[in-house]
Amino acid sequence: MTDDQMLAASGNASWMLMSAALVLLMTPALALFYGGMTGRRSAVNMMMMSFGTLGVVSIVYILWGWSMSYGTQSVAGVFANPFEMFGLSGQITDDAGAYVEGESGYANVIDIGFQLTFAVISTAIISGALAGRVKFSTWLVFSGLWATFCYFPLAHMVWGGGLLAHTEGSLAAMMFGLTDGEATVAPIDFAGGTVVHISAGTAALVLALIVGKRYDFMKSQARPHNLPLVMLGAAMLWFGWFGFNGGSAFAADGLAGMAWLNTTAATAAAMIGWIVIESIRDKRATSLGAASGVVAGLVTITPAAGAMTPVTSLLLGAIGGALACLGVGLKYKFGFDDSLDVVGVHLVAGLWGTIGLAFFASEGGMLTDDFGFGFQLLIVQVVIALVAMVFTAVVTAILGYILKAVMGWRIDSDSEESGIDEAQHHESSYDFENPEEGATPVHAGAAPKRVGPVEDEV
Numbered sequence: 001m002t003d004d005q006m007l008a009a010s011g012n013a014s015w016m017l018m019s020a021a022l023v024l025l026m027t028p029a030l031a032l033f034y035g036g037m038t039g040r041r042s043a044v045n046m047m048m049m050s051f052g053t054l055g056v057v058s059i060v061y062i063l064w065g066w067s068m069s070y071g072t073q074s075v076a077g078v079f080a081n082p083f084e085m086f087g088l089s090g091q092i093t094d095d096a097g098a099y100v101e102g103e104s105g106y107a108n109v110i111d112i113g114f115q116l117t118f119a120v121i122s123t124a125i126i127s128g129a130l131a132g133r134v135k136f137s138t139w140l141v142f143s144g145l146w147a148t149f150c151y152f153p154l155a156h157m158v159w160g161g162g163l164l165a166h167t168e169g170s171l172a173a174m175m176f177g178l179t180d181g182e183a184t185v186a187p188i189d190f191a192g193g194t195v196v197h198i199s200a201g202t203a204a205l206v207l208a209l210i211v212g213k214r215y216d217f218m219k220s221q222a223r224p225h226n227l228p229l230v231m232l233g234a235a236m237l238w239f240g241w242f243g244f245n246g247g248s249a250f251a252a253d254g255l256a257g258m259a260w261l262n263t264t265a266a267t268a269a270a271m272i273g274w275i276v277i278e279s280i281r282d283k284r285a286t287s288l289g290a291a292s293g294v295v296a297g298l299v300t301i302t303p304a305a306g307a308m309t310p311v312t313s314l315l316l317g318a319i320g321g322a323l324a325c326l327g328v329g330l331k332y333k334f335g336f337d338d339s340l341d342v343v344g345v346h347l348v349a350g351l352w353g354t355i356g357l358a359f360f361a362s363e364g365g366m367l368t369d370d371f372g373f374g375f376q377l378l379i380v381q382v383v384i385a386l387v388a389m390v391f392t393a394v395v396t397a398i399l400g401y402i403l404k405a406v407m408g409w410r411i412d413s414d415s416e417e418s419g420i421d422e423a424q425h426h427e428s429s430y431d432f433e434n435p436e437e438g439a440t441p442v443h444a445g446a447a448p449k450r451v452g453p454v455e456d457e458v
Contacts, residue, residue, distance in 0.1 A: 005105070008105070008251075009105045009106045010106075011252045012104060012105065012106055012250070012251045012252050012253075013106035013107065013110055014252070015246075015247070015251070015252035015256065016104075016106065016110045016111070016114055016247060016250065017110055017113075018243065018247075019114060019242075019243035019244075019246060019247025020110070020113045020114040020116075020117055020243065020247070021243070022239065022240045022241075022242060022243025022244070022247070023114065023117035023118065023121065023240055023243045023244050023247065024117045024120070024240075025236060025239070025240045025243075026117070026121050026236070026237055026240035026241065026243075026244065027050050027051075027053065027054050027117075027120050027121050027124050028050065028051070028054075028236075029233050029236030029237045029239075029240055030050050030121065030124055030125065030233065030237065031046070031047040031049075031050035031051060031124075031233070032047070032229050032230075032232055032233030032236065033229075033230055033233025033234055033236075033237060033291070033295070034046045034047070034049075034050065034127065034128050034131070034233070034340055035047040035226070035229060035233070035429075036224055036225065036226040036227060036228070036229030036230035036231075036232075036233060037128075037131075037224045037230055037288070037340050038131045038132060038224070038225065038339070038340070039132065039222070039223075039225050039419075040225040040226075040428075040429055040430065041132075041418070041419025041420065041421050041422070041428070041429075042131055042132040042419065042420050042421060043225060043226070043421065043429040044421040044425055044427050044428065044429050045131075045132070045136065045420045045421050045424055045425060046127070046128075046131050046132075046340075048136060048425065049124070049127035049130075049136070049139055050124045050127060052136065052139065052140050052143065053120060053123050053124040053127065053139075053140075053143045054120050054124070056140050056143045056144045056147075057116075057119050057120045057123050057124075057143055057144065057147045058116060058120060059144075060144050060147055060148060061115075061116045061119050061120075061147070062087065062088060062116070063086060063087055064082035064083070064086055064148070064152075065116070065119055065147060065148070065151075065152050066085060066088060066091065066112050066115065066116075067080060067081065067082050067083065067084050067085035067086055067088075068080050068081075068082045068148070068152035068153065068155075068156060069115065069119075069152045069155040069156050069159070069160050070085075070115070070155075070156070070159075070160045071084040071085055071156075071160075072084065074156065074160075074161065074162060076163075077156075077157065077161075077162040077163035077169055077170065078153050078156065078157060078162060078163060079152060079153040079156050079157075079162075080156050080160060080162075088109075088112065091108055091109070091112065092108065092109045092112075104250045104251065111250075114247060115155070118155075118192060118195075118196065118244075119147055119151050119152070119155070121196070121244075122147075122151050122192070122195065122196040122199065122200050123143045123146055123147050123151060123200075124143075125196075125197075125200035125201075125204070125342060125346055126146070126200050126203045126204045126207065126342065127139065128204065128338075128339060128340035128341070128342040129204035129205070129207055129208045129337075129338045129339055129340065129342045129343070130204075130207060130208070130211055130339065131214075131339035131340055132214055132339065132416065132420050133211065133212075133214050133215075133409075133410055133411060133416050133420065134211055134409050134410060134411065135407065135408065135409065135410070135411055135424070136424045136425070137407065138403055138407045138408065138409050141403060141407065142399060142400075142403055145399050145403075146203065146395070146396065146399060149395050149399065150199060150203065150391070150392055150395040150396065150399075151195070151199065153391070154194065154195045154199055154388060154391065154392070155195050157387075158187075158189050158194055158195050158384070159189075159195065163387070164187055164189075164194065164384045164387060164388070165187070166182050166186030166187060167182060170187075171187075171380075171383055171384070171387070172184075172185060172186055172187050172380050172383075172384075175379070175380065175383070176376060176380075185364075185373065185376045185377055185379075185380050186380075187380045187381060187383075187384045188303065188304070188306075188307050188357060188361070188377070188381065189303045189354065189384065190245070190248055190259070190302070190303055190304060190305045190306040190307060191244055191245045191248035191259075191302045191303065191305055191306075192244075192248075192302050192303065193302050193303025193304070193350050193353050193354035193385075194303070194350075194354060194384055194385060194387075194388035195388070196302065196350075197299045197302060197303075197346045197347070197349070197350030197353075198346075198347060198350040198351060198354065198385055198388045198389055198392070199388055199392040200342065200346050200347075200350075201342055201343050201345075201346035201347025201348070201350055201351075202347060202388070202389045202392040202393050202396070203392055203393075203396040204338060204342035204343055204346070204347070205336065205338065205342075205343045205347065205393075206392075206393050206396040206397050206400060207396060207400050208331075208336045208337055208338045208339075208343075209336055210397070210400040210401060210404060210409070211400075211404075211409045211410065212337070212410070213335075213336075213337035214337055214339070214416065215413055215416055215417055216417075217337045218332065218335075222339075224288060225429075227287050227288060227291075230287070230288060230291045231287055231290070231291050233291070234290075234291035234292075234294045234295055235294075237294070237295060237298065238267060238294055238298060241263055241267075241298045241302075242260055242263060244298075244302070245259045245260070245262075245263045245301065245302060245305040246259045246260045246263070246305075248305070248306070249306065255306055258305075258306065259305040259306050261310050261313075262301055262304070262305045262306075262308050262309070262310055262313040263298065263301050263305055263313075265301075265310045265311075265313040265314050265317060266297045266298075266300055266301035266304075266308075266313040266314065266316055266317030266320070267294055267297035267298050267301065267317060268297070268314075268317070269297060269313070269314040269315070269316075269317035269318040269321065270293050270294070270296045270297025270298075270300055270317040270318060270320050270321030270324070270349075271290050271293035271294050271297060271321060272293070272318065272321070273293065273297075273317070273318040273319065273320070273321030273322040273325070274289050274290070274292060274293025274296060274321040274322065274324065274325040275289050275290055275293060276322070277321075277322050277325040277326060278325060289325065292324070292325075292328070292341065292345060293321045293324070293325070295345055296320055296321050296324035296325070296345050296348075296349040297317045297320060297321055297349075299320070299324075299345060299346055299349040299350050299353060300316055300317050300319075300320030300321070300324075300349045300350075300352055300353035300356075301313060301316065301317060301320075301353060302350070302353060303350075303353045303354045303357060304316060304353055304354075304356070304357035304360075304361070307357055307361040307362060307363070308357065308360060308361065308362060309362050312360035312361075312362065312365070312368060315360060316352075316353065316356050316357065316360055319352065319356065320349045320352045320353060320356070321349075323348050323349065323352050324344050324345050324348050324349040324352075325344075326344075326348075327343065327344035327345075327347075327348030327349075328341040328343075328344030328345070329344070330343060330344060330348075331343065331344070351385055354381055354384070354385045355378065355381045355382055355385060357381065358374055358375075358377040358378035358380075358381045359374065359378070361374070361377065364377050365377075366378060411423055411424065
């Protein structure tokens with residue numbers, strides 16, 4: 001390796017380590033975003049679901065997740081052998097003790113860390129559909145099972161050379177043939193439209209139907225208990241998303257810069273698109289709408305960040321924000337309790353971003369470059385989106401019903417009505433009892449103290 005190559009590899013490694021840290025930050029950011037959107041007596045539990053996911057999925061990813069996603073022993077193009085690289089065997093150092101170099105020219109362990117953070121945030125997103133009514137223990141078990149049987153296979157199918165990739169044996173290759181060993185019309189999923197957002201949104205819908213509605217769903221007005229917390233969470237998600245999309249270039253280069261700029265353009269446009277729809281429909285623009293529009297824009301541009309220009313990203317994002325704003329109303333029309341609008345924001349915007357890029361892609365877009373090629377690309381994008389939805393729905397339903405029978409999903413009705421934070425964690429978001437200064441905290445061995453709410457939520 002020449003000095004220039006070593007310098008480039010070092011720079012790329014630095015960027016990827018930074019990107020991994022940014023994506024890891026997104027899960028605590030999601031905890032803030034979701035925690036602020038819930039009622040005061042559910043905020044701790046909602047945030048704990050994100051933190052719990054961070055613990056469980058990180059463990060299973062190290063043990064078998066990387067192997068299932070990026071192993072070489074593929075099973076029908078759906079998943080790789082979980083035991084081939086179990087515990088990252090042979091993936092960090094070689095027999096001589098040197099770090100194994102990955103395909104991108106830097107140490108493979110960096111890519112492992114980067115991909116681990118994707119698995120965590122993808123699973124944590126689902127929890128927003130279940131706010132205030134499910135057992136924490138059941139959620140933890142589900143998070144490990146869902147990552148294993150849904151996320152890891154999807155990552156293999158799309159990014160690991162499996163069924164939804166652009167290689168021989170993939171759906172695209174079957175539909176349009178091969179050129180130099182690759183599909184003539186290759187599917188595009190730059191950073192996770194199918195793997196992350198369509199899968200999480202579909203899983204959220206299925207679980208909302210299996211778990212059922214909150215006791216007061218559509219009987220009383222549900223209001224976020226802390227809107228500044230919601231906006232802070234959205235801001236941190238936007239910040240972390242630069243690692244999510246920019247890092248998916250796997251190098252500190254022009255493509256990473258383009259992904260950064262496209263992410264900003266689409267997110268800004270989606271926020272405006274959302275509040276425009278709000279202003280027309282509800283005669284007011286809200287902070288919750290602005291924060292939700294930010295997340296919808298980030299979701300929209302995720303699959304397309306490397307395939308657009310900043311101008312077309314504005315179009316894609318504005319439409320995505322408007323569609324997501326309309327999409328959150330689906331739960332009221334069809335009567336499913338998607339507590340924090342995971343379906344509207346992640347599934348609707350994720351579908352639009354995955355499919356809509358076929359219209360605006362800078363190379364091969366129907367409206368921007370080549371109508372004929374773009375039409376074929378549109379077919380491929382629709383197919384991969386549908387496959388991801390069907391696969392996720394089936395796997396999630398199986399896991400959801402098994403856990404419902406074995407562990408049970410719901411807390412009891414009294415605990416749900418009085419507040420899940422007290423029932424599941426013996427904690428509250430805000431201690432209004434004003435305990436004596438210097439009192440021994442519960443986790444240090446003091447007798448458990450009830451710290452539930454002393455006044456009703458607004």
